[in-house]
Amino acid sequence: MTQQLGAGANRPGWDDDPAVPAWTGHGPLIGAATADACVIGLGGSGLAAIEDLAHRGLSVIGLDAGRVAAAAAGRNGGFLSPGGAMSLSSTDSPVSLELRSELYRQTMAEQQRLADRLGPDVVRPTGALELAGLPGDPVDAAEADAITEQLASLRAEQEALASIGVKVEAYDGVLGQGFFTPDTALMNPVRRAFGLATTLPAGTTLHEHSPVTGVRAGLVTTAQGSVCAGVIIVAIDGKLELLLPQLAPVVQTMRLQMIATRPIAPGRLPCGVGYRAGYEWAQQDPAGRLLIGGGRDHFLEAETTFADDPTPQVQQWIDSAGARVAGEPVTVTHRWAASVGYTTDLRALCIPVDEGVVACGGYSGSGNLVGPIAARAAVALAIDNTPPPGYLRSSLQS
Ligand SMILES: Cc1cc2nc3c(=O)[nH]c(=O)nc-3n(C[C@H](O)[C@H](O)[C@H](O)COP(=O)(O)OP(=O)(O)OC[C@H]3O[C@@H](n4cnc5c(N)ncnc54)[C@H](O)[C@@H]3O)c2cc1C
Incomplete structure (x- = not known):
């Protein structure tokens, strides 16, 4: 394979x-x-x-x-993901909002600890965007509906973040619509x-x-x-x-997949960007390369596996997401995958x-x-x- x-x-x-x-x-x-x-x-x-x-x-x-x-x-994608996998606006989490807020604070402190310890060559203070959908026009009505739903969730998350004092601002620009957290960093x-x-x-x-x-x-x-x-x-x-x-x-092991490309237009992604409720994630590194992963939700059964090699189906999905994010066809140089554990x-x-x-x-x-x-x-x-x-x-x- x-x-x-x-x-x-x-x-x-x-x-x-x-x-x-x-x-x-x-x-x-x-x-x-x-x-x-x-x-x-x-x-x-x-x-x-x-x-x-x-x-x-x-x-x-x-x-x-x-x-x-x-x-x-x-x-991995190199996102220093504050709060981990639990969103603040979730209404069905077994963890109280107070505890999720505490985890958010602890993860931000961990990011600072890494930045102090390893410096800007490892931890880049770029901020991060969370956007609805992928760039470009929706390919069909289902994608358009999903974007509307994701926008509503992003607004709820933005409000929840603001309510606990996280710096966050609405974003509506060339990269899409969603919110920006200026204090979130990327890493190698x-x-x-x-x-x-x-x-x-x-x-x-x-x-x-x-x-x-x-x-x-x-x-x-x-x-x-x-x-x-x-x-x-x-x-x-x-x-x-x-x-x-x-x-x-x-805990259940799942596979996540990524690609890296030749350099794309300089400055295309000024920060880490999560798309489609985080199902895709991308960063452009200082050399101008695009590193992007995702697609797991479209291949959930196949990606529930201990195997950790990339597959054509998911890689094709990421290729097309990469071209939409870059705004141009991309040349892929690396394809990879690895295992992670998901909890119930x-x-x-x-x-x-x-x-x-x-x-x-x-x-x-x-x-x-x-x-x-x-x-x-x-x-x-x-x-x-x-x-x-x-x-x-x-x-x-x-
Ligand atoms: C493609 C991808 C993208 C991701 N993107 C992000 C992201 O942007 N932001 C984010 O926060 N998280 C992301 N993650 C998740 C993140 O990478 C992991 O949650 C995190 O790296 C886990 O680190 P760890 O040290 O706990 O475990 P691991 O990285 O799993 O390390 C465990 C180590 O244990 C070793 N090991 C396993 N079994 C044995 C054994 N029997 N004996 C000895 N050694 C063993 C392995 O070789 C491994 O080196 C991503 C993951 C993947 C796969």
Whole structure:
């Protein structure tokens, strides 16, 4: 399937960054090791957990099945999505508006922390637009009706954001109609992960290419070794339920897909833009390339899968969305996909699964900021028994 898609298939556009070939990496875990804590998953969330544990004075071993940010953390749209997957205007969320507002504030603080830590080469303070539909005339009556519905939802969300003091303004311009949040930023996901992984405090050891095959209280088993640790944090978004099948009732792995193109008209997208209620998302990077993903809602059944390679159907959809967003035909250079975990009620997970073992994940497509927050909550739960905040799901029962 991947081969049919040609050159660049399943290689993220972010991997053109010079940091990727320059990455020297970490060897696999071989043999038995001991540490105060072990973190499984070296994406943005796992790296945040490792940093937190090390700051608490614990020795930490971090493990990943592949490279640092091999999965969604290095293959995503680069939106620093405030509030995660839960909207403020939702009327059927199990989480109170007060708690969703608190999560929004925490995610904005996380964005600031990343910006301070990694600087403007990684975190770009562009603002973000949320727009109804895709640019250009609706292709049929169904699309026109959907745009009307999305506009109503965007107005409700804009009001909800304003009501909790978020800077937000209505937008009606060349890119479409919706709202603009000037304080939202974009990032380069690979630079973020490598930036965090290379500046971890002393006392941390990372092992790449070390797939974990078993987790129980006090012991992590990998293909070629094991880690004995009193605290174990599982920080995996997509495919979490493969390692921890007991979480299958509350999280489901889905695939998300993207493309990158040759440079389009300079300045076409001055900021990150979400289209169609967030089902498409796009940014133009400093080199002028368009990085755009989406289409999942049109292929829901096929995208409910553990497979993580791009498919012709979804890629064709994204190609046509890309041309509408660019306002011109686009030349695709990269096509890729990755797995993420969706939860039944859009709450991210922070769930104890054994004595001293806590799992986090299930960010429903928006984990760049919520992931580190859930990971630190997992650390606090594992070490101090601190109950996770109510905007996270902390048990299978409720
Ligand atoms: C195409 C796409 C676009 C997206 N766009 C955005 C966006 O713009 N904004 C946003 O906020 N979110 C976005 N997301 C979601 C976001 O990328 C994820 O929620 C986030 O990166 C999750 O990070 P993580 O560190 O929790 O998990 P992951 O990135 O899933 O990292 C987990 C790590 O665990 C490793 N692992 C898995 N199983 C094992 C095992 N058995 N043993 C050892 N290691 C294992 C994996 O190799 C991986 O490196 C997008 C996702 C995709 C796929």
